[in-house]
Amino acid sequence: MAAKRLRKGQCYRKLERAYTRKSRFRKGNYLKAIPQYKIVKFNMGNSKKEFEYRIDLVSKGALQIRQNALEAARQVANRKLIKTLGPQEFYLMLRIYPHQAQRENKIIAGNKGDRVQAGMGHPFGKIINMAAVVKEGKDLFTAFADERGLIHVKEAFRACVMKLPSKFSVEITKLK
Numbered sequence: 001m002a003a004k005r006l007r008k009g010q011c012y013r014k015l016e017r018a019y020t021r022k023s024r025f026r027k028g029n030y031l032k033a034i035p036q037y038k039i040v041k042f043n044m045g046n047s048k049k050e051f052e053y054r055i056d057l058v059s060k061g062a063l064q065i066r067q068n069a070l071e072a073a074r075q076v077a078n079r080k081l082i083k084t085l086g087p088q089e090f091y092l093m094l095r096i097y098p099h100q101a102q103r104e105n106k107i108i109a110g111n112k113g114d115r116v117q118a119g120m121g122h123p124f125g126k127i128i129n130m131a132a133v134v135k136e137g138k139d140l141f142t143a144f145a146d147e148r149g150l151i152h153v154k155e156a157f158r159a160c161v162m163k164l165p166s167k168f169s170v171e172i173t174k175l176k
Contacts (some may be wrong), residue, residue, distance in 0.1 A: 103128065
């Protein structure tokens with residue numbers, strides 16, 4: 001059985017007002033089923049230690065980022081930091097959460113497919129993925145490290161940006 005493929009990210013890149021309503025009551029929902037979130041952790045490393053520097057990965061543009069891309073970027077950054085610094089010498093946080101539902105109205109493109117389905121009659125579509133809405137200047141990741149770990153966090157963020165669809169900048173703030 002073939003794996004379920006996602007549409008290209010450029011189909012969902014631009015920001016739109018969400019026509020998605022999640023309610024506490026099932027009757028008030030526009031969305032009947034929401035897929036499982038793929039992001040495993042939002043906080044990694046040592047949260048108890050006080051660090052000298054705060055390093056932020058800041059967005060340079062407004063866009064939507066899929067949860068698949070966020071999870072891939074998180075894994076790369078976390079793996080690099082654990083490998084170079086060790087699990088006790090940094091604290092990494094993913095600062096955004098995927099709330100935006102991405103929908104797809106599947107159309108049968110085969111022999112006599114037009115007779116089988118309604119086409120674009122009511123094209124609300126089924127939810128295929130979730131995305132985070134990121135505005136310009138919003139922090140995507142925040143890391144805390146000491147002087148020794150500063151270079152390693154920059155390297156981890158550089159590798160992390162390769163997995164993300166927009167341009168980002170690294171901002172460093174001294175805490176102590």
